[in-house]
Amino acid sequence: MEKFRVTVSALEMASSVHVKVRGIAAGGSGVADLPDGRVVFVPRTAPGDRVSIKIDRAKPRWAMGSVRKILEPGDGRVKPLCALYHDCGGCQLQHIPYKSQLEWKGRIVADALKRIGGLSDIEPPTVVASPEVTEYRSRMTFTLRRLRGGHIAAGFYGLHRPAHVVDVSDECVLPVGPLIEVWRSLRRGWGRAARHLPSAGRLQLTLQLDDRGITLIVDGGRAPWKAERLCKAVPELSAIWHVPGDGASEPRLLIGTESGKAVPRFEQANSGAALLLLDYLVGIAGSGTRAIDAYCGSGRYGHALAAGGWEVIGVESDILACRAARLSAPVGFTIVEGQVEDRLTDLLPTDLLIVNPPRVGLSSEVVEAVSKSPAGRLIYVSCDPATLGRDINRLRGTYTPEGVRCFDFFPQTAHVETVIELRAGRAL
Numbered sequence: 001m002e003k004f005r006v007t008v009s010a011l012e013m014a015s016s017v018h019v020k021v022r023g024i025a026a027g028g029s030g031v032a033d034l035p036d037g038r039v040v041f042v043p044r045t046a047p048g049d050r051v052s053i054k055i056d057r058a059k060p061r062w063a064m065g066s067v068r069k070i071l072e073p074g075d076g077r078v079k080p081l082c083a084l085y086h087d088c089g090g091c092q093l094q095h096i097p098y099k100s101q102l103e104w105k106g107r108i109v110a111d112a113l114k115r116i117g118g119l120s121d122i123e124p125p126t127v128v129a130s131p132e133v134t135e136y137r138s139r140m141t142f143t144l145r146r147l148r149g150g151h152i153a154a155g156f157y158g159l160h161r162p163a164h165v166v167d168v169s170d171e172c173v174l175p176v177g178p179l180i181e182v183w184r185s186l187r188r189g190w191g192r193a194a195r196h197l198p199s200a201g202r203l204q205l206t207l208q209l210d211d212r213g214i215t216l217i218v219d220g221g222r223a224p225w226k227a228e229r230l231c232k233a234v235p236e237l238s239a240i241w242h243v244p245g246d247g248a249s250e251p252r253l254l255i256g257t258e259s260g261k262a263v264p265r266f267e268q269a270n271s272g273a274a275l276l277l278l279d280y281l282v283g284i285a286g287s288g289t290r291a292i293d294a295y296c297g298s299g300r301y302g303h304a305l306a307a308g309g310w311e312v313i314g315v316e317s318d319i320l321a322c323r324a325a326r327l328s329a330p331v332g333f334t335i336v337e338g339q340v341e342d343r344l345t346d347l348l349p350t351d352l353l354i355v356n357p358p359r360v361g362l363s364s365e366v367v368e369a370v371s372k373s374p375a376g377r378l379i380y381v382s383c384d385p386a387t388l389g390r391d392i393n394r395l396r397g398t399y400t401p402e403g404v405r406c407f408d409f410f411p412q413t414a415h416v417e418t419v420i421e422l423r424a425g426r427a428l
Helices: 002-013 098-115 177-189 228-233 271-285 300-307 319-326 340-347 364-372 385-394
Strands: 017-020 030-033 039-042 050-058 062-072 139-146 152-157 165-167 202-210 213-219 237-243 252-255 290-294 311-316 333-337 352-355 377-382 399-407 417-424
Touching: 017 030, 017 039, 017 062, 030 050, 039 050, 098 385, 098 399, 139 165, 139 177, 177 202, 177 213, 177 228, 228 237, 271 300, 271 352, 271 377, 271 399, 271 417, 290 300, 290 340, 300 311, 300 333, 300 352, 311 319, 311 340, 319 333, 340 364, 364 385, 377 385, 385 417
Parallel strands: 039 062, 213 237, 290 311, 290 352, 311 333, 352 377
Antiparallel strands: 017 050, 030 039, 050 062, 139 152, 139 202, 152 165, 202 213, 237 252, 377 417, 399 417
16 A cells, blocks of 8 residues: 555656546547556547646546646547637547547447446447537627736636636637627627626636527626616617626526527527437337427427427426416427426326436436336436436336437537437336
């Protein structure tokens, strides 16, 4: 043990360590082995790279490093598309060819389902490619930070400096063209020290493109706030919403016509990939009588099933999402407001249960409810392979998987959406 402590100390103080990258981890970092046998995760490296790294964080079993110099690039490395890539933390995989991105995402999901989920015979699932690999996002959220002297930094958090905001003008390759054009106009139009935006040291600015035009949603700052000057300076905006930072006030439409619409923040950012997932989900759902769409958001899945003849109950805790789910809902779809943990037990059993939880996955209360009164089939839509694996393991003995498919909603990043179909009645 004493020898190991000395080794850790020596590595931590070393100016550089040479390693060879052998894979990609769930967060997008390259995976290599240190001389003492520990795993080290190094962002912006690709399989096959020989790199000189600095140890930034050391633990008994693993470490985090950063690249000092690429000694020999691997075959699986390409030039990043964005000029800010080496400083910005928004993307993780631009230096890897898109086909390889898909392959590694499939491996990451399979690894989580094996290592955490206990599915020993799972193969890397198919990862359905996004129709577009750049300029695919119809919704972007930027962070604006007010600095000393009236200066503004507005963009994304930094790669190795998570409290730092990397200023982004038009370098980002992810937004659709109209969004980046409005972002440039917004940067000019908010005035010195962003005086045409609500006062706060930090704001979240979301631009959303839909059939109504381009909407700006401002999160943070105090109400009331007058947006007329900003709208005059940025006439491309069709609507401006403000979500005060006090956590108690409801969002307010400041510019534009509400016409019964809720805040446009619940649709997927990659509409093309989202449609592919929706078609797949409806296909595997098939026909049936009664379904529950838990964590339903604006009701995208429940609406589609109800249009196909299902009786669907959507469950959602966000008041604004519930409002959006009721809009244009087909016959057969109803919404129940409240936490899934509080509502699900009274609604089960059912023929089909769809769960699309946030990144933290299912709570223990939901797992218990689903295990005690299982739905005939469960379709789990996950945005995090690790929590998906954990939940699959917790459902052992109640459900068995019948199919897994992934969808690439966010090319150039490490994120992947997974759909796993399970059937009750047989042990895993």
